[in-house]
Amino acid sequence: MFSRLTPLSASSNGYVTAHPRGRVVIILLAANAVCSALLILAEVAQLGFPEFTEGQAFDDNPAGLAALVLYLAFTILGAVIFIITTVVFLMWLHRSSSNLPAFGYWKSQGYSPAWAVGSFFVPIANLFMPYQALKEIWQKSRPANSQSFSFSTSPPGFFPAWWAFWLASNIATNIHFRISGEVPHEAKIIVGIVSEVLSIAAAAFAIQVIREIDQRQGETIKHVSTIEERPLPPPPPVFEENSSATELPSASIEPVR
Secondary structure (H helix, E strand, O other): OOOOOOEOOOOOOOOOOOHHHHHHHHHHHHHHHHHHHHHHHHHHHHHHOOOOOOOOOOOOOHHHHHHHHHHHHHHHHHHHHHHHHHHHHHHHHHHHHHOHHHHOEOOOOOOOHHHHHHHHHOOOHHHOHHHHHHHHHHHHOOOOOOOOOOOOOOOOOHHHHHHHHHHHHHHHHHHHHHOOOOOOHHHHHHHHHHHHHHHHHHHHHHHHHHHHHHHHHHHHHHHHHHHHHOOOOOOOOOOOOOHHHHOOOOOOOOOOO
């Protein structure tokens, strides 16, 4: 399942551009970044005002209550946007992976579209396999048998940067939500701010990754289509034998008397 993709004859059959899905993902990633920025402001406000504790009356700490309500509202909004972004991103990933046969690679080898999506949900494996799948999609988004393409074999630096910030933001978010009440309130808020900053950076690099793969596949399919549309050379002439020229005249034989 994890062997390298094997070349076959390039064909544009089955290619469907993933650009529309990628454009939606980019918009959603930008919305995630904006929501994270708003969460940072809400968390900073919580640092600036007294903490609103359970059993406290609304009139006793209105500023702390307002900061808490804003934080909860942006947290819920961010969770909704994150879920939608995840679904659309995986749809884009599946489509981009499904386009590889159009560039001359077998469907049955390498990271299949289903496995590229499913690797995000496998414990331990989701720490490295999704990045490998994205890297393979980038590497194979070019004609399999074309030496004229000057594509490098290593993806741009924002690919590993995206994955590093993605992992770091997930780790920080898990720590933030698992911190017990024994930890000072300020420390928990600071961890939350760090997690949101990492999320913004991960979203920015993810946008670059999506644009890079979409552009690469778009340029490659044009190259493949150009090759397929070139007229074939005329067949060699076929000379038919002239049966009349090779046929010998029949001699008339008269009976002997």
